[in-house]
Amino acid sequence: MTGHLYRGQAGLPFSSTLRVYEPLEAFPAEQQKSLQSMGARAESRAAVENAELQASLGRITRPGGDPFPTGQTDLVRLLAVSASGSGPAGPGRTGRHNADGDREVLPARLLYCPSQLVLRAGLAANALMEGIHGPLAQLLIPEEQRDRHQERIDQVKARDGGGRVHTRASTWGIPFSWFCLFQESDPTDVVEAEGRIVTVRIRATLGVALERVSNAVAHLALAAPDLDMLEDLTQLTEWLELFHADSVVELDYGAVADKVYPDDSPLDVRLGIECLAEGDMTGAAAAYRRLASRWIPIRQLARAS
Template sequence: MAKLARGARRNIPPTAYLRVYEPLRAFSDEEQLLIAAQREGGREAFETQEVVDSLERVTRLVSDPFPHATAERFRTLHYPGANGLTVAYYCPDQLATRATLAAEQLNGTMRPQLLEVLVPDPARAANAERLVHEDFAEDVARLHTRSATWGIPFGWFVLLREDDHCEIVEDGERIVSVRLCAPTAQALERARYAAASLAVHAPELDMLDDLTGLSEWLQLFHPESIVELDYGRTAELVWPDDSPHDIRLGIESLAEGDMLGAAASYRRLASRWLKVRQLARAS
């Protein structure tokens, strides 16, 4: 299965994820039972299974990209605690909800004929019947995972710093992913500081709205949660990556009125990610 997953990853567009992991007590009794039943698998086994499941969905004989499983699955993050011991945090995959939202977002961005091939109306109708609408509405309101393909939104880098907890996942000599993590309280403080600086010195930048949205999103979760930036296969294209440092330096330069320093930081950042976007157009 691991070999199949490695091959599949190479054919999937590089996708990064911003996730929020909550402590066990933030979940219902039913969810805690599901978490306890899944603890044995481990994070990398989860990621491998996710890639294999994705491949199976897109290669079905009858076109239907939606997941059919109903039981929620949870990623586990082990984050260093104050006493030196790691503490487990959990992120529900919410795959059915995310797949439904992704299919809806294709409307208006794709020709109807192509959309019908990729997401046929019968598959869409069957997926709607499988959804528990109360659970779907709750997941939409508190979606734990955000994703970005062929790049990472610059606002995400505001939440993390280069000296935060970092995990590099490798397969032989190849980087599979890089994951930066920090407490949501720190991430919120960073987002608010950056938003305040932008509001005063560069209110026209789209990042101001992005940071406002990220701050509102992070406040939906337990105050002791952990936020994770998972580069995914994007790490292969940019790591080692100075983006968190460049974003921080740019924001600090703005706050100090150093417009030249802020512009230089932005140029480094934009140049780095322009290369990734050019690869997207080339593919």
């Protein structure tokens, strides 16, 4: 299945995602029922990725030209974690010792990340309209379709109690600010098929991720207050603070992993910020050169013919 997923993405822009998985109790009661129902039917992660990709391609060629998702086939990704949080659980079980020293066996804790395609499509369309390609976007997505989709967004927000979006996406490279949330020692899954890396997923608990990004913000605020990354990190912090304290954050490299992994970007970003804080401009420049040599060629693919 993973090999089919990789081939299905051939020729498409590299897309990476930052996801937050929350415990069931973080969602409104009505949404909890829906998530449990979807979770009970959930297949492998590869199957979810394939279904989402095929649905998006289907919308492009759908009769009537409406590219927006309707929410009828929304999906959910599940993450089973051990008692420690971000670590992968065993086959459905995890354990601890009670006061008598006997080992207790407990079910692994399930966390949920809904796809929320209706909300995310609306945000993406708004960003497109406000960007330099706004006039072209207005031709491709008529006002009538945008208005119809806004009605779907209003219905979703009313049903699910707000507009918290659990997924952020980036094409043609991963924002350097995202790497501040992770370290090379964090739990990591490398998914391979047919001699290629399909994706790499790295995880951290929300509390740890927030602590790391807060330290980065503090260093940059003093050493480099004009750096664009400082604003990115501030926005990232505000987003993460919307979620339940027992959540887990996941960086999914997507198909770009085959081009860059093994990847020292989390280390290079951390070293660069530490060097700036210490006034070591030479060290900071060296860290940036390593990042640039790795990621600028990827971003240049966006303009390749």
